[in-house]
Amino acid sequence: MLKVLQNLLELQSVDVRLNDVRTRLAAFPKKIAELDARIAAAKAELEQSKAAQLATLKDRKKYELDVEQHKERVRKYRDQSAQVKTNEAYKALQHEVQMAEEEISKAEDRLLEQMVASEEYDRRIKAAEKRLKEMEESVRSQRAALATEKTAADKDLALVENDRKRVTAEVPEDLLDNYERIGKKHGGVALAEVEDEKCSLCGMHIRPHVFQRMRNANNEELFHCETCTRILYYIEPTEVPLNDHKPQASGVSASASSPASAPGEN
Ligand SMILES: [Zn+2]
Numbered sequence: 001m002l003k004v005l006q007n008l009l010e011l012q013s014v015d016v017r018l019n020d021v022r023t024r025l026a027a028f029p030k031k032i033a034e035l036d037a038r039i040a041a042a043k044a045e046l047e048q049s050k051a052a053q054l055a056t057l058k059d060r061k062k063y064e065l066d067v068e069q070h071k072e073r074v075r076k077y078r079d080q081s082a083q084v085k086t087n088e089a090y091k092a093l094q095h096e097v098q099m100a101e102e103e104i105s106k107a108e109d110r111l112l113e114q115m116v117a118s119e120e121y122d123r124r125i126k127a128a129e130k131r132l133k134e135m136e137e138s139v140r141s142q143r144a145a146l147a148t149e150k151t152a153a154d155k156d157l158a159l160v161e162n163d164r165k166r167v168t169a170e171v172p173e174d175l176l177d178n179y180e181r182i183g184k185k186h187g188g189v190a191l192a193e194v195e196d197e198k199c200s201l202c203g204m205h206i207r208p209h210v211f212q213r214m215r216n217a218n219n220e221e222l223f224h225c226e227t228c229t230r231i232l233y234y235i236e237p238t239e240v241p242l243n244d245h246k247p248q249a250s251g252v253s254a255s256a257s258s259p260a261s262a263p264g265e266n
Helices: 003-083 087-168 173-185 208-217 249-255
Strands: 191-195 231-233
Touching (some): 003 087, 003 231, 173 231
16 A cells, blocks of 8 residues: 555544544533533522512611601600690591501501511522532532543643644645645545445445556555545455555655546546
8 A cells, every 4th residue: 555545544543533632622611611600690599689688678677767757757646636725636636647557557568578578588598509509519520520531632632633743744745735625625534435436435436447447556546536536545355465565755746646637538
């Protein structure tokens, strides 16, 4: 097999690993953002209950003050009643007292409602605090697990990038360009094995005389798929010839001739 084709196959397998490790790394920010969002939601829930509780306390103070003011009015009218001379004036004051007592009653009802609400908000705050605490513990351990995963992925990336550097050093620049251009179009997979006389990745049938040339060339020449343009290689299913001699680096770019360049022949 052409040395350069072996290098490309190795490069392809390195790129598959590279793609895999990059996908793993790219997933981390989203996972971390999800954890942050869960904590933020638990905090928001707690803050909401605390704000409601605070509003309730303010209302309670207001109604307590209302009750005191109306009671003060009642005392004042009762004092005045003792001093009035006419029946009309007395009746008018009694009416005022009655009105003030009704106000007291209303304010006390509201006060009671607020006290009941306040107890409910206390329960909600305690529950929200408990949930937040549990969430923080769970998120802390999930973060630690993610950090471990990320360290491993960073290490893998460094290893794979190192492998890529080593392998690409063996591939002539123009062929590497060609490989990368094709890979970009096909999700990083620039090589395709020929199986059943077809490009195994796009399914295009290889024309018989091209296939014959491929078999004769025994991977000592580069062929491209006419449809997807991927670099083709063919491995005989029965025997595995080990004629791995003389790297043909000088003839590489010239031999990268595509069958697509001669579309007329059939
Ligand atoms: Zn193809």
